[in-house]
Every structure is written in structure tokens, then in C-alpha cells.
Amino acid sequence: MRPAHLLLAVLVAAVWGVNFTVIEIGLGHFPPLLFSALRGLDRQGAGTVLFVAWVATVFGFGARGWLLRRHPASTVAPFSLLVPVFGMSSAALFLGESVTPLRWCAAALLTGGVALASVTPRRPAPEPAVPNRLEQPPTPQGAERRPPL
Template identity: 60%
Template sequence: MRPAHIALAVVVTAVWGVNFVIIEVGLGHFPPLLLSALRFLVAAVPAVFLVGRPKVAWKWIMGVGLALGVAKFGLLFIGMDQGMPAGLSSLVLQIQAVFTALIAAAFLHERPGRTRIAGMAVALGGIAVAAVDRGASAPLTGFTLVLAAALCWGVSNVLTRRAAPPDALNFMIWVSVVPVLPLLALSFLFEGPGEIENALRGLDPGGIGTVLYLAWGATVFGFGAWGYLLRRYPASSVAPFSLLVPFFGMSSAALLLGERITPLGWLSAALLVGGIAVISLSRSAAPDTPAPAPAAPATPPPPEPSASRTPSSAMSAR
């Protein structure tokens, strides 16, 4: 990769990592489901009128929009609202690489191979250590919700692989349209019109800034730049950069939010990132098939689904 493109990949992963700190700040201004709805609304409008017609079937846009936009981000935002720290969230979400590989094996018949299975075992060990570390200091509700968000991310990755979008940015913009109304309806039902009204009445520059960062920074810029890199280089060259997302997430949370990383937290990070690196850089036993550009994040974005020569961690969280 050219030095300028390496720098761009690092910038994107930094944007996706800091994204978790921005979510934490945004949750001080909005209830979680409303914040997620606003993120996708601002990402989709007016961009949806500028990118042209969708280039894949509507069933894939709807499927990824519901799995990624409603389920993954809804659960992530609620989990963080329930006390899951931003830095730990950026780390735990990376277990989606394991979920992606397992779901692809079950539904796409992609055999992971011994090396990749070993990487999954190491990564799952990291999650176990993180659960023990988190359980020692706080209830596991938020941790469990973020883990469920990672599972939904894995589902969306496999759906994205089946969709095989030729244009990652076009696909992501249209996917962003889907979650808006379901998330607003869920917010109205569970958070209540009173809380929604209070959040919108109290809208200030800080709240507006968080929504703009999540929508235009993490989503439009992040996915657009990542898709650009994936069109110029093999996924195996681009995807490993996504392993920087938890580094930027945990370091920015420590620096900006004062989150303390325990020794068990560092051990968890080492096991999880190491396991995912093995998953990403190894080849599955499935026949070679082309893989699409990823659709994500989050809050950091979803990685490439597990496939031959297609790393599982192509899109972090973003």
C-alpha cells in the first residue's frame, strides 16, 4: 500500500476507535435508541439523494439495515448506557469476527480450518477474561448486551457477503435509511415521548456535534474511505488495520474519559486482538470466492466476513 493510503487506513481506524468515546458523550445528551436513530437519519439524509439507486437487491439492504442498524447499534448503545465502558466496548465488539466465522460456517458452508479455529479459541478466552474483569466491578448486563451486539454484527457481515455490494458507500447509505423508523418507534415505545421531547428541547452544540461525528465521521467518511481502500487493494492488505480500532478505543477512553485499564483488561485485549489477528490472517478451507466490501461499526464498522482470503476483521467498530 502507498504511504498515503496506509495513513488513510490508520485515520479511519482512529475515527472508529474514538467513535466509542463520542457515543459515551452522546448518551449524556440523548437516550440510546434515539441517539442511534438520529445517527442513521443524519447519515442517510441528504446523502441518499446523492449516491444514486441502490446497487443490490432490497432484501439485502433491509436485512443488513435491521441486523446492523437496529439490532447491533441498538444493543451497543443500550449496553453502553447501562454502564459498559467505551474502551471495553470497543474491544468486546471485535468478537464479531468469531461470530462471523461461525455463522458463515453454518449457513455458507465455509470451513474455518484448524488455524482459524485456534484463533477463535484464543479470542473467546479473551472475552472470558473480560467477563471476569467486568463482573468483578459491575453487573454483567451491559457486557452481555454488547456481546449480543457483536453477534448481530456477525449476522450483518454474512448478509453483506451474500449481498456482495459493488459500492460500499452506496450500500451503507441505503442501509442507513432502514433503521431510522424502527429505532424511532422503539425509542417512542421504550424511552417514551417525554424523554424524547426533553432530549430534543435540550439540544445543544455538544449533542449536535456527537450526532454529526457518528453520522458523517464514523459512517459516511469511515465507510467511504474504507470502501475506497478495498477497491484499490486486496482485503487481506486492508483488513488487518481494523485491529487498531480497540487500541484507539481503549486509549482514547483512558485519555478523554479517564477509564482505567486493569491488568486483566490488558490480558483480555492481548488475547482477543491476538486471536482475531490469527483469524484475519489465516485462510479458510472453503473454495476461493469473491468477497464484498464490508458494510458497518460502528460504531466501528463490520469486518469482512470469514471467507477464503477474506479476513474476518475487515470492519471494526465501528
Template identity: 55%
Template sequence: MKPRHAALAVLVAAIWGVNFVAIKIGLQNFPPLLFSGLRFLAAAVPALFFVGPPRVAWKWVVAVGLVLGVAKFGFVFTGMDAGMPAGLSSLVLQSQAIFTVVFAAALLRERPRRTQLIGIGVASVGILVIALDYGVGSPLGAFALVIAGAACWGLSNVITRYAKPPDALSFIVWVSAVAVLPLLGLSLLVEGVDTDLAALAAFDWSGAATLGFVAWISTLLGFGLWGFLLREYDASTVAPFSLLVPVAGMLSAWLVLGEALTPLRCTAALLVIAGMASTAIKPRQRELVLT
């Protein structure tokens, strides 16, 4: 990979890592389902005028919109709002690589390689260590919600792999559009009209900044650059850079939010990252990566 393209890959990983800090700050301004819905609304509305149709069957756009946009981000934002730290969320969510291998084996009959099975075992040990460490005096329900989000991400990866969208950026813009109304509807039902109206009435520069970062910098810019790199290089060359996401997430959460980086958590992070590296996708296969 050319140095400037490697720098772009590192930049995207840094953006996606810092994104978890932006989400955590944004949750101080919005309830989680409303925040997630507004994120996709802000990402989809301007972009729809500049991208073409998704060029895949609409059933796949709707499926990924519901599984990735609604379920994954509904779980993750709610889990983080319930107390899951930003740094650990960025790490635990990368267990999507484990779920991707499992769902691909179950639904696409893709036999996992021995290194993938070993990687799943190693990463699972790291996740278990995090669960035990985090569970001391903390709500395990929040941890379980982020794990559920990772499972939904893995399932959406398999759906996307099967659909094979030729234009990844156009596809994710339309996926974002699909997620808007279900998330806003769920917010009205679960979080309540009064809560949503109060959050919108208190909308300020902090809320606007976090919403803009999550929607435009992380989603549109980050995914656009990632899609460009996937067009220039094999996925096996680009995908390993996503392992830097939890590194950036944990470091930025430590610097900005003061989240603890204990030796146990760092050890668990190394186990998860090493395990995920072993499950790396094969050349010329593309996965949907959205944080």
C-alpha cells in the same frame, strides 16, 4: 500499500476508535435507541440523494439493516449506556471476527483454518479475562449486550459476504435508511415518548457535535475511505488496519474520559488483537465494517 493510503487506513481506524468516545458522550444527551436511530437518520437522509440504488436484492439490504443497524447498534448503544466503558467496548466489539468465522462455517459451510481456530481460542481467553476483570463491581449485563452486538455484526458480515454488494458505500447508506424507523419505533416503545421528547427538547451543541461525528465522520467518511481502500487493495491488505480500532478506542477513552488502562486489561487487549489477527479474512473477500 502506498504510504498515503496506509495513512488513510490509520486515519479511519483512529476515527472508528474515537467514535466510541463520541458515543459515550452522546449517550449523556440521548437515550441509546433514540441516539442510534438519529445516527442512521443523519447518515442516510443527505446521502440518499447522492448515491445510486444498492444494486443487490432488497432482501439483503433489509436483512443487514435489521441485523447490523437495528440489532447490533441497539445492543451496543444500550450496553454502553448501561455502563460498559467506551475503550473496552471498542475492544470487545472486535470479537465480531470470531462470530464471523463461526457463522460462516455454520451458514456458508466455510471450513475454518487451523490458524483461525487457534485465533478464536486466544481471543476468547482475552474476552474471558475482560469479563472477569469488568465483572468485579460492574454490571455484566452491559458486557453481555456488547457481546450480543458483536455476534450480530458477525452475522451481518456473513450476509454481506453472501450478497456481495458491488458498491459498498451505496449499500451502507441504504442499510442506514432501513434501520431508522425500527430504531425510532423501538425507542418510543422501550424508552418512552416523554423520554425521547425531553432529549430532543434539550438538544444542544454537544448533542449535535456527537451526532454529527457518529453519523458523518465515522459512518459516511470512515466507510467511504474504507470502501476506497478496498477497491484499491485486497481485503487481506486493508483488514489488518482494523486491529488498530481498539487501540485508538482505549487510548482515546483513557485520554478523554479517564478510563483506566490496567495491566490486566492491556494484556487482555493483546490477546484479543492477536487472536483477531489470526482470523484475518482471505484475499479478495470483503466484509462490512461499521462502528
């Protein structure tokens, strides 16, 4: 995966992770039911709705789809594991939530694992151990050929 594509995959995870924090901020200003929420929608509530609708949803899924058209799912999918790291970090940064040292350690391990998996070169798939049943070895002269089972 090219560096720009790696950055895009990490950005998608970051947007989805921050999404949880933005939703929590927004829920403090209006109830979760959309129609009742729209009656008392203020500037911060409108910003929350716009972020969740456009940035997290349209950009997040659009960029993920774009990456999946260019790379195997096994290359793109591990970046989804970064969503909780960005969610926890943004909650600590914007909401003042405390994060224990154990959780920071877990986040570092998770980030390192995704990084290691994304930069490790892929090996070619091994040859199948079971021969194809449709392929038969050549028959000796004079022997009859049987159809495959």
C-alpha cells in the same frame, strides 16, 4: 500498500475507535432514541450526532471503500483490529477510564501484529497441487481421446 494508504487505514480505525467514546459522551446528554433526543439537543449532543454521522460513518466507510478499490481485502481488513485499541485509548484519554497494564500490553501486541502483517511483503500464490481436470495430457499416437470426467 503505500504509506499514505497505510495512514488512511489507521485513521479509519482511529475514527471508528474514538466513535465509541464520542457516543458515550453524547449519551450522557440525551437518551439513545433519536426523536426524543432531538427535543433536548444541546451543542455537545449536536457535535456527537455530527461526529457519528459524518466523520465515523461517511468518512470511515468512504475511506474504507476507497482503500478496498485499490488494495486486496486481505491487506485492508487487518486494520479493523485497531478499532478496539483506539476506542480503549480515547476512553482513557477523554473519559478518564482506567486501562490495566495487561490491556495496554494486549494493545501493543495487537498493534505490532497489524504493523507486521502490513509491512511484510506478500508472496505469490502457490501453484495448485491438483491438476486441472479439464486439461488432459497429450495422447499417444493411435489412442483414442476420452472426455474429462
